Structure formats: structure tokens, C-alpha cells
Amino acid sequence: MKWLADENFDNGILRGIRRRQKTFDVVRVQDIPEISGAEDPEMLAWATIHARTVLTHDLSTIIPAMRIQLRRAGACAKLLLVPDRLAAVIAIEDILLLDECSNEADWAAGVLYLPLS
Numbered sequence: 001m002k003w004l005a006d007e008n009f010d011n012g013i014l015r016g017i018r019r020r021q022k023t024f025d026v027v028r029v030q031d032i033p034e035i036s037g038a039e040d041p042e043m044l045a046w047a048t049i050h051a052r053t054v055l056t057h058d059l060s061t062i063i064p065a066m067r068i069q070l071r072r073a074g075a076c077a078k079l080l081l082v083p084d085r086l087a088a089v090i091a092i093e094d095i096l097l098l099d100e101c102s103n104e105a106d107w108a109a110g111v112l113y114l115p116l117s
Helices: 011-020 040-049 062-073 088-101
Strands: 002-005 025-028 053-056 079-081 111-113
Touching: 002 040, 011 025, 011 088, 040 053, 040 062, 062 079
Parallel strands: 002 025, 002 053, 053 079, 079 111
Antiparallel strands: none
16 A cells, blocks of 8 residues: 555654554655645645545544545545544554555545554
């Protein structure tokens, strides 16, 4: 899978993932000039075009942005919603599990929430 970490996504989680899996394919919004500082709908449009699954803690704003993207383009990037209160070790394990083992059927709704169990 290819991932896009939202601007406010916990960098500690990303570092933990990269320590465990060097080939984890993730880019951060703030590292992409055309979407750095952009609102959620623009970020989702970019993620959709580039087939990246979005990692976000923005549980309250991302779903309305997803609806906007679906109305505009008829498609939206997959979303993985990671609550702020979730322990980093659980987030790391679940993200790595999804990266290695998930299939299209797991993402049928377009949105998954952590924790997985």
C-alpha cells in the first residue's frame, strides 16, 4: 500500500513504523508543496489521484471532506482513522498489519477505524 500522513499525524507513530518496516511507503502532507497547508478536501483530492491511503487523527473533519471529494470526483482515497487516545504501539501494529495483510474487500467502505480489535 501507499500511504499519506495528514499534517497533524503523530510523527512518533511514523518513526515507529519505519523502524519496524524500512520499506513502508509513506509521505507526509507537509513534505508535498502542492498540498502542504491545504484543507482536507484538497488533500483528499491529491491522495485520490495518487492512490494513497490517508492516515489521520482528524475524526471530526475528514468524513465531511470525504463527502465533498466523492461529490466532486465520484471517488475518494481510502481513510484510516487513528484516534489520538490510541496507544502508539497499538497504532503501529495495526497499521503494519493493514499494510501487509489487507485486501480491497477490507476497504469496501473506504474508511477503517483503529484499533482493529
